[in-house]
Amino acid sequence: MTVRRAAVSPAPNSSQACLTAMTQASRRKFSLSLLAMSAMAIATAVPAGSALAADNAEPMHIIVGYAPGGAADSLARLYAEQLRQDGHGTVIVENRPGASARLALDYVKRSRPDGKTVFIGPSPLFTIFPLTYKKLSYDADKDLVPAAVLTDVPTVVAAGVQQPYKNMKEYMDWARRNPDKASLGLATIGSAGHLGTVALGKSAGVAITPAAYRGASPMLVDVISGNVSIGWDAVASMMPLYKGGKLQFLGVSGTRRAKALPEVPTMKEQGFSQYDYATSWYGVFVPAGTQPDVLARVEKMFLAASANPSTAAKLEALGLEVVARPGQEARHRIQVERAAWRPIVEATGFVAED
Known part of the structure; x- marks a missing residue:
């Protein structure tokens, strides 16, 4: 009777096994190093763009x-x-x-x-x-x-074009002669224009009565019609009416003339420092x-x-x-x-x- 033996591969010697294991470990380590380097490259190459995208x-x-x-x-x-x-x-x-x-x-x-x-x-x-x-x-x-x-x-004191005063100095002279008619239209009580005008009236001995409105638009209607003698607000809100000939500007705030209104003197030029910070x-x-x-x-x-x-x-x-x-x-x-x-x-x- 013939007996068949199973083929058995010869077992590697210990040095060969060690070499194989080291080679596999090195490959794994090398692959991980490549991944890490790739991740670092991506992170350093994109941060500005990705941060901007995230921010926006x-x-x-x-x-x-x-x-x-x-x-x-x-x-x-x-x-x-x-x-x-x-x-x-x-x-x-x-x-x-x-x-x-x-x-x-x-x-x-x-x-x-x-x-x-x-x-x-x-x-x-x-x-x-x-x-x-x-x-x-x-x-x-x-x-x-x-x-x-x-x-x-920049802010400005304005009046209707039919009023007899053409600047702030003329207005104060008029107010002294007509104290019962001296009134100031305001969109905001406690504003710079309000406080400046009250302080101005006190220094001149004239009580300029504040009239509060719910916004600049209704106030300006009364300024144009003469129901209040003057009004105060930002140049920006009054400019269309000024250019349209409905309002005259008596004086602007600050210590230099407004760029948009080089023809209008400041309050300070007219002797009134109460509006320097208005x-x-x-x-x-x-x-x-x-x-x-x-x-x-x-x-x-x-x-x-x-x-x-x-x-x-x-x-x-x-x-x-x-x-x-x-x-x-x-x-x-x-x-x-x-x-x-x-x-x-x-x-x-x-x-x-x-």
Whole structure:
């Protein structure tokens, strides 16, 4: 009987087995090294683009404290469009009117400090309101952080074209002769124009009676008709009526003439310093707690948008003057202007009620 033996491969010697194991381990290690190097290459090659895409994935919301159609709303929409053109993704303007823009400020104060919700608001919220309100729902120095100054907002005292006075000096002479007719139309009680005019009246011994309106439009109707002797508001809101021959401008705020109104003298030129700081400004603010790098990014975005010639021209056509200064300057202006308004507020004795 023939017995068949199963074929058996010869067992490798110990040195061969060791070599094989080492070779396999080396291959695995080499493959893992290649994967790691590839991952590192991808991570270092794409961060800027991917970070930008991630940053732009969530829309930015610009919060405005006034209804659509006004100067603040127009300004915000011009900046939103320029930011979109500059590649910063979707930018949404959100109107939250009420309480002289304090409702909008409070909303931003409570928002996440991630640079995606910003407030474009007027300087009196930070310079005058802390002096005139017994209690505010926000801390003007702590709850929001300025990112940039965008534009100055020259203001002006206006009168109907039929009035006999053609500048502020003539008006004060008229008011002394007609004290019972001296009245000031205002869209906002406690504003720079209100306080400046009250202080002016006190220094001249003339009581100029403030008349409060629910917005600039109805106030200007009464100024044009002569129901109030003068009115005060931003140049931007009055410019169409001025160009249309319905209003005359008696004097502009600040210490230099407005670019859009080189023919109109300042109050200071006429001897009235009470309006030196009545040129307010619009700034960009973010919630407290925003990280420095995020704050710097927001500042850079808005300063770059301000530098666009087309946007600057559109803003100046509205009667706004582009200044485009960093957040540090905004903080400085707030402190300087608040200090300047303090003695005026104290002299008038005005206290805001709402």
